[in-house]
Amino acid sequence: MKGSVIKYERDNIDTDVILPGPYLKIHDYAELATHAMEGLDKDFHKRVKPGDFIVAGKNFGCGSSREHAPIALSYSGIKAVLALSFARIFYRNAVDGAFLLPIEIDESAYKDISDTDSLEVDISTNDIKNLTKNKTYKMKPFPELIGKIIEAGGLFNYKP
Amino acid sequence: MAKTLFEKIWDSHIVVEENGRSLLYVDRHLVHEVTSPQAFDGLRLNGRTVRRADLTFATMDHNVPTSDRSLPILDQTSSTQIKALERNCKEFGITLFDIHSPNQGIVHVIGPELGITLPGTTIVCGDSHTSTHGAFGALAFGIGTSDVEHVLATQCIMMEKPKTFEINIQGKRKNPHAVTAKDIILSIIRKIGTAGGTGTVIEYRGETISELTMEQRMTICNMSIEAGARAGLIAPDEKTFQYLRGRKYVPQNYDECVNLWRENLKSDSGARFDKSFTLGAENIAPQVSWGTNPAMTTDVTGTVPFPDEYGKGNPEEEKGAEKALQYMNLKSGTAITDITIDRVFIGSCTNSRLGDLMEAAKVVKGKKVSSQVRAMVVPGSQLVKKNAEEIGLDKIFKDAGFEWRESGCSMCLGMNPDILAAGERCASTSNRNFEGRQGTGGRTHLVSPVMAAAAAINGHFVDVRELDLN
Numbered sequence: 001m002k003g004s005v006i007k008y009e010r011d012n013i014d015t016d017v018i019l020p021g022p023y024l025k026i027h028d029y030a031e032l033a034t035h036a037m038e039g040l041d042k043d044f045h046k047r048v049k050p051g052d053f054i055v056a057g058k059n060f061g062c063g064s065s066r067e068h069a070p071i072a073l074s075y076s077g078i079k080a081v082l083a084l085s086f087a088r089i090f091y092r093n094a095v096d097g098a099f100l101l102p103i104e105i106d107e108s109a110y111k112d113i114s115d116t117d118s119l120e121v122d123i124s125t126n127d128i129k130n131l132t133k134n135k136t137y138k139m140k141p142f143p144e145l146i147g148k149i150i151e152a153g154g155l156f157n158y159k160p
Numbered sequence: 161m162a163k164t165l166f167e168k169i170w171d172s173h174i175v176v177e178e179n180g181r182s183l184l185y186v187d188r189h190l191v192h193e194v195t196s197p198q199a200f201d202g203l204r205l206n207g208r209t210v211r212r213a214d215l216t217f218a219t220m221d222h223n224v225p226t227s228d229r230s231l232p233i234l235d236q237t238s239s240t241q242i243k244a245l246e247r248n249c250k251e252f253g254i255t256l257f258d259i260h261s262p263n264q265g266i267v268h269v270i271g272p273e274l275g276i277t278l279p280g281t282t283i284v285c286g287d288s289h290t291s292t293h294g295a296f297g298a299l300a301f302g303i304g305t306s307d308v309e310h311v312l313a314t315q316c317i318m319m320e321k322p323k324t325f326e327i328n329i330q331g332k333r334k335n336p337h338a339v340t341a342k343d344i345i346l347s348i349i350r351k352i353g354t355a356g357g358t359g360t361v362i363e364y365r366g367e368t369i370s371e372l373t374m375e376q377r378m379t380i381c382n383m384s385i386e387a388g389a390r391a392g393l394i395a396p397d398e399k400t401f402q403y404l405r406g407r408k409y410v411p412q413n414y415d416e417c418v419n420l421w422r423e424n425l426k427s428d429s430g431a432r433f434d435k436s437f438t439l440g441a442e443n444i445a446p447q448v449s450w451g452t453n454p455a456m457t458t459d460v461t462g463t464v465p466f467p468d469e470y471g472k473g474n475p476e477e478e479k480g481a482e483k484a485l486q487y488m489n490l491k492s493g494t495a496i497t498d499i500t501i502d503r504v505f506i507g508s509c510t511n512s513r514l515g516d517l518m519e520a521a522k523v524v525k526g527k528k529v530s531s532q533v534r535a536m537v538v539p540g541s542q543l544v545k546k547n548a549e550e551i552g553l554d555k556i557f558k559d560a561g562f563e564w565r566e567s568g569c570s571m572c573l574g575m576n577p578d579i580l581a582a583g584e585r586c587a588s589t590s591n592r593n594f595e596g597r598q599g600t601g602g603r604t605h606l607v608s609p610v611m612a613a614a615a616a617i618n619g620h621f622v623d624v625r626e627l628d629l630n
């Protein structure tokens with residue numbers, strides 16, 4: 001996976017800013033996507049390109065169980081969120097619905113990666129290459145169950 | 161081997177286990193209109209049925225209007241979502257408490273009220289505050305829509321085993337009417353942080369917890385998710401059994417059940433927790449959040465912090481506080497009691513039960529809402545509303561100038577017309593003070609029902625320990 005970075009240097013980016021409550025009534029995923037990140041960054045939907053990565057701080061996706069949050073990001077084109085840590089329900093929603101990859105990175109990678117950097121992520125080797133800075137970081141490997149659900153393409157395709 | 165309460169419930173629900181991941185049986189599945197439509201679509205698309213419609217209960221709470229229910233719903237998209245739930249429940253044979261049902265209400269209020277929530281069971285719901293049901297010694301998880309579909313189809317959930325976290329609240333509060341369950345849980349989150357419980361199931365223990373009513377225990381467990389925990393638990397006791405007795409959906413052999421629960425549903429002495437935290441109850445003050453997550457909270461006697469004081473050397477925390485203060489339009493050093501407010505919201509699955517309204521009514525009785533403030537009470541369920549009206553609480557609130565509304569989530573998440581205007585500042589008994597949660601640009605201060613009521617009367621925060629609440 002290759003793409004460029006949209007970085008938010010913030011902890012606790014919650015589901016209410018990822019997809020504000022009033023839009024939970026929308027069924028059309030493409031329309032949901034136009035409101036992604038609206039609570040934090042009004043220009044997100046203009047800026048995001050297919051294949052982009054979000055890079056953020058701790059506890060990404062905290063708050064509500066709304067699957068609309070990973071869906072909105074996914075249909076905006078976001079392939080993965082790279083964060084210091086994730087809130088659990090967001091994490092499972094992202095994986096179970098195969099919407100995007102929640103990738104945990106360490107402090108040094110988080111500090112090093114800048115907005116608009118180009119990254120190449122390989123989850124088979126856990127390598128994150130920063131093509132702009134010509135550096136490589138390691139992502140935290142997925143726990144076994146999560147890795148298998150991702151491999152299967154979501155919870156419903158996963159056969160224990 | 162000595163086991164924790166969590167381990168006992170977990171172990172007794174394992175269908176298959178392999179390398180730390182488990183397929184768990186689900187005893188009760190609660191469904192609401194916002195996180196379920198895609199799940200039902202998925203079932204239809206794949207030709208699946210609901211595995212145990214008899215263990216699945218639905219209500220509409222998130223986007224229902226809280227104004228007159230005899231009128232049609234004006235918001236087209238809300239109305240579509242509500243109709244979709246009606247259709248889905250009918251098609252799949254699920255019990256639905258719809259907008260006209262005397263049992264309608266916020267899903268986490270009606271579950272216990274109807275005796276759907278039972279000790280020792282596993283409960284899931286497509287809603288993060290499902291942790292509320294842990295107050296009854298039920299293992300209750302919030303899940304997303306894909307998992308909702310999975311549970312509808314299989315009555316099971318796939319999970320990795322959480323760690324255990326014991327939170328002890330020792331000693332007694334000096335003034336339990338002024339220092340409420342909400343203040344206890346806000347103090348805990350303030351200390352352990354919004355990610356302090358990540359990956360764990362919290363068991364709340366100690367003298368103060370046993371002293372709390374069931375409703376107050378629900379307030380505590382409700383906000384476990386705000387500390388990042390997967391669930392919150394309190395061991396059931398005589399109060400629990402008493403609360404549930406005679407409710408609509410409790411098992412017929414209730415006394416036998418109680419005997420089993422009494423014997424089994426507690427952590428064994430000597431059981432080991434992965435993590436532990438102790439809080440003294442004596443010195444807890446009424447809490448007021450000043451920032452944009454529930455950990456950004458301080459005592460009512462305190463001041464709005466300086467970012468570096470809040471960050472304690474952590475630059476990220478410091479930056480977070482700076483942004484929060486900007487959003488909240490607050491100046492560091494301002495006394496909390498000098499913060500004036502525009503709106504008051506008493507409601508949400510955290511604090512909308514009869515006890516909450518009774519406590520708030522004590523503050524309001526015979527007084528008037530400040531002319532600067534618009535205040536509303538949104539009972540958690542139709543039953544709460546009815547019970548409150550029977551003892552005249554509606555009159556007390558209305559006479560003081562509060563709006564008295566129909567039950568639902570309302571301004572807790574701003575999906576229906578009850579929202580804050582940009583820049584408005586609200587004293588709210590809900591659980592999330594995230595940016596825009598109660599309306600774009602709205603500013604939320606989380607407080608207890610008595611604190612919210614006192615703020616409504618005075619137009620600013622006051623220390624409710626100074627009032628006579630007995």
Ligand code: SF4
Nearest residue numbers: 289508509569572573
């Ligand atoms: S009251 Fe608020 S927190 Fe509770 S279920 Fe409704 S929206 Fe969620």
